[in-house]
Amino acid sequence: MRSPPCADAAERQARFEAVYAANRALILGYALRRTANPDDAADILAETFLTAWRKLAEVPADDDARLWLYGVARRVLANYYRGERRRSALADRLRAELATSYQPPEYGSEHARIASALARLPEEQRELLALDAWEGLDYGQLAVVLGCSRNAVRIRLHRARARLTAELADISHRRDDIHA
Amino acid sequence: MPDIIDITQVAPVTDAQAARLASPAVFSDLARQITASPVPESAPRRVWSARHARSPRDLWSRRRAKQRALLLGGPLAVLAAVAALLVTVLTPGDNGPDSQAAIQAVSFIKDNGYITVIIRNLYADTAGTTPTSPATTSTSRCT
Numbered sequence: 001m002r003s004p005p006c007a008d009a010a011e012r013q014a015r016f017e018a019v020y021a022a023n024r025a026l027i028l029g030y031a032l033r034r035t036a037n038p039d040d041a042a043d044i045l046a047e048t049f050l051t052a053w054r055k056l057a058e059v060p061a062d063d064d065a066r067l068w069l070y071g072v073a074r075r076v077l078a079n080y081y082r083g084e085r086r087r088s089a090l091a092d093r094l095r096a097e098l099a100t101s102y103q104p105p106e107y108g109s110e111h112a113r114i115a116s117a118l119a120r121l122p123e124e125q126r127e128l129l130a131l132d133a134w135e136g137l138d139y140g141q142l143a144v145v146l147g148c149s150r151n152a153v154r155i156r157l158h159r160a161r162a163r164l165t166a167e168l169a170d171i172s173h174r175r176d177d178i179h180a
Numbered sequence: 181m182p183d184i185i186d187i188t189q190v191a192p193v194t195d196a197q198a199a200r201l202a203s204p205a206v207f208s209d210l211a212r213q214i215t216a217s218p219v220p221e222s223a224p225r226r227v228w229s230a231r232h233a234r235s236p237r238d239l240w241s242r243r244r245a246k247q248r249a250l251l252l253g254g255p256l257a258v259l260a261a262v263a264a265l266l267v268t269v270l271t272p273g274d275n276g277p278d279s280q281a282a283i284q285a286v287s288f289i290k291d292n293g294y295i296t297v298i299i300r301n302l303y304a305d306t307a308g309t310t311p312t313s314p315a316t317t318s319t320s321r322c323t
Contacts, residue, residue: 025198054219098201101201
């Protein structure tokens with residue numbers, strides 16, 4: 001699979017805009033689901049597409065562009081987790097708009113329990129479960145985004161689900177103890 | 181197999197909702213600013229592909245290469261070991277019957293149908309020790 005060549009500036013810009021239009025909501029959703037913070041999400045979106053603009057020749061065509069962008073967003077997010085947060089001037093308007101339009105969800109007790117169990121998982125397991133459930137990626141797509149084999153994905157997913165089940169049971173157990 | 185817990189219920193936002201959180205004008209403004217930023221000049225890099233880089237296919241081919249190296253390298257190592265063993269066994273050492281030490285310990289004289297064996301040193305070590313006792317002789321008829 002080859003990326004279409006970006007022979008001149010106009011063609012390059014048109015290609016970027018096509019990739020951006022097809023994937024901007026997906027990447028914004030990805031960022032909001034991880035950070036639940038509109039300011040950070042705006043920055044992650046801006047950083048991810050800035051990388052895509054700079055490395056446009058590396059962006060694959062078709063649906064694989066989405067996987068490539070998830071991979072970039074994942075690295076940008078990892079930098080944020082490491083404390084390398086910087087507010088991008090590019091995202092000022094988006095940040096301002098998201099600040100008014102985005103409302104964090106309010107969970108019922110059952111959903112809060114699942115969210116707590118998910119938050120207890122190691123970052124890698126949480127991300128794997130999230131990519132599977134929230135981004136709806138299959139084993140092959142997960143393997144591409146994470147840079148491992150399908151079999152490794154299958155095994156890691158099994159372990160992550162088992163760990164989530166155990167954490168959920170532990171939370172329920174503690175809650176029962178408190179109410180007893 | 182653990183129970184499948186549906187974590188989609190706890191996703192803070194869906195992609196469809198995310199698309200509505202910002203107006204098209206704001207999204208376009210971001211794109212305009214990004215495309216106005218300079219592109220660093222760099223050496224041409226390999227085109228990313230889902231099938232390349234660290235894709236499962238790539239991992240698979242690397243694994244195959246390792247297997248191939250083992251298949252070729254294993255028999256070669258065995259052959260080298262066998263050759264070394266043969267050279268060691270078949271090469272005459274210094275303690276055989278034709279060795280210098282053996283010649284010094286025993287000598288033969290043919291005379292009139294008889295062979296006289298002169299044992300210079302009964303306890304001679306053909307590995308190379310010097311004679312330590314007087315020579316003895318033994319003569320027998322050669323037919």
